Amino acid sequence: MQKINVRLCAAVAVAAIALPLSAQATGSCTTEPKAKWMQDNEVSKQLEKQGYQIKRVKTEGNCYEVYALDKSGKRHEMVVNPVNGKLVSEEVNE
Amino acid sequence: MSRMNARTDEASSFTPVWDLFVRVFHWSVAVTFGAAYASSDDGGTVHHILGYAVLALVALRIAWGFVGSYHARFANFVPGPRRFAQYTRAVLAGRERRYLGHNPAGGAMIIALLVLLTATGATGWLLTTNAFWGSEAVEALHEACANAVLVCVALHVVGVLLASWRHRENLVGAMLTGRKRND
Numbered sequence: 203m204q205k206i207n208v209r210l211c212a213a214v215a216v217a218a219i220a221l222p223l224s225a226q227a228t229g230s231c232t233t234e235p236k237a238k239w240m241q242d243n244e245v246s247k248q249l250e251k252q253g254y255q256i257k258r259v260k261t262e263g264n265c266y267e268v269y270a271l272d273k274s275g276k277r278h279e280m281v282v283n284p285v286n287g288k289l290v291s292e293e294v295n296e
Numbered sequence: 297m298s299r300m301n302a303r304t305d306e307a308s309s310f311t312p313v314w315d316l317f318v319r320v321f322h323w324s325v326a327v328t329f330g331a332a333y334a335s336s337d338d339g340g341t342v343h344h345i346l347g348y349a350v351l352a353l354v355a356l357r358i359a360w361g362f363v364g365s366y367h368a369r370f371a372n373f374v375p376g377p378r379r380f381a382q383y384t385r386a387v388l389a390g391r392e393r394r395y396l397g398h399n400p401a402g403g404a405m406i407i408a409l410l411v412l413l414t415a416t417g418a419t420g421w422l423l424t425t426n427a428f429w430g431s432e433a434v435e436a437l438h439e440a441c442a443n444a445v446l447v448c449v450a451l452h453v454v455g456v457l458l459a460s461w462r463h464r465e466n467l468v469g470a471m472l473t474g475r476k477r478n479d
Contacts, residue, residue, distance in 0.1 A: 258430030269430025277429045293340075295424070 231265035367397035375400035
C-alpha cells in the first residue's frame with residue numbers, strides 16, 4: 203500500500219515535469235478523426251516504396267511516428283500526417 | 297573538565313564515513329537519473345547524454361567499490377542472502393542494530409540500484425542501434441527498468457528515514473557532510 207502511494211507520488215511529480223516536455227515534442231499533425239486516417243501498414247508501404255526499411259509505426263497523439271532505416275543504414279524517426287501520409291518532421295541519426 | 301577537553305570530546309564523537317567520491321556520486325546520480333527520467337518522453341539528445349552520464353557514474357562507482365575508502369568498498373557492505381534476511385527480520389521486529397557504514401538492507405539496495413541503472417542505460421543504448429531501432433520489446437524493457445529504479449529510490453528513501461528515526465540520527469545530512477556519530 204505504502205509502496206503504491208510512493209510510486210503514485212513519484213509518477214505525479216514526474217508527470218508535472220514531463221508533460222509540458224511531451225506536449226512540446228509531439229506536434230499536432232491533423233484534426234481529422236481516426237476514421238479518416240490511413241492504416242499504419244499503408245504508411246509503411248508508401249515509405250517502403252521510397253526505399254526505407256520500416257521497423258515500427260507508432261501512433262503518437264494525432265500523428266504516426268515511423269522508425270525506419272534507409273539504404274545507407276541511417277536511422278530515421280519520422281512524424282507523418284496520418285491523413286495524407288505526408289512527412290511533418292524528421293530526425294536522422296548516423 | 298576543561299573547555300578544551302570538552303571540545304576534543306565533541307570532535308572525536310563524529311567520524312568521517314562517506315568519502316568525497318561517494319557523496320558526489322550519490323547526489324550526481326540522483327540528479328542525473330531524475331533529469332533523464334523527466335526528459336524520457338522527448339527521448340532526444342539531452343536524454344541520451346544524461347543516460348550515458350548515469351552509465352559513466354555507475355562505472356566509476358563500481359571501480360570505487362574496489363579501490364575506494366573503507367565504507368565505500370563492496371567487500372565491507374554487500375550482504376549475503378542470509379545476512380540480508382537476518383537484518384530484515386530484525387528490522388521488522390524493531391531490534392536491528394545500528395551500522396556506521398551501510399546496513400545490510402542499504403548494501404543490497406546499492407547493488408539493486410547499480411544493476412537496474414546499468415540495465416536502464418544498456419537498454420536505452422540498444423534503442424539507438426540499427427538492430428533495435430524502434431523495438432517495442434526493448435523500449436518496454438527500458439521503461440520497466442527505469443520505473444524499477446524509481447520504485448527502489450522510493451524504498452531507499454523510506455529506509456533512510458526509518459533508520460534515521462530508529463537510531464536518532466540524520467542520515468541525509470551524513471550523505472552531505474560524510475560524518476556520522478561514532479558510537
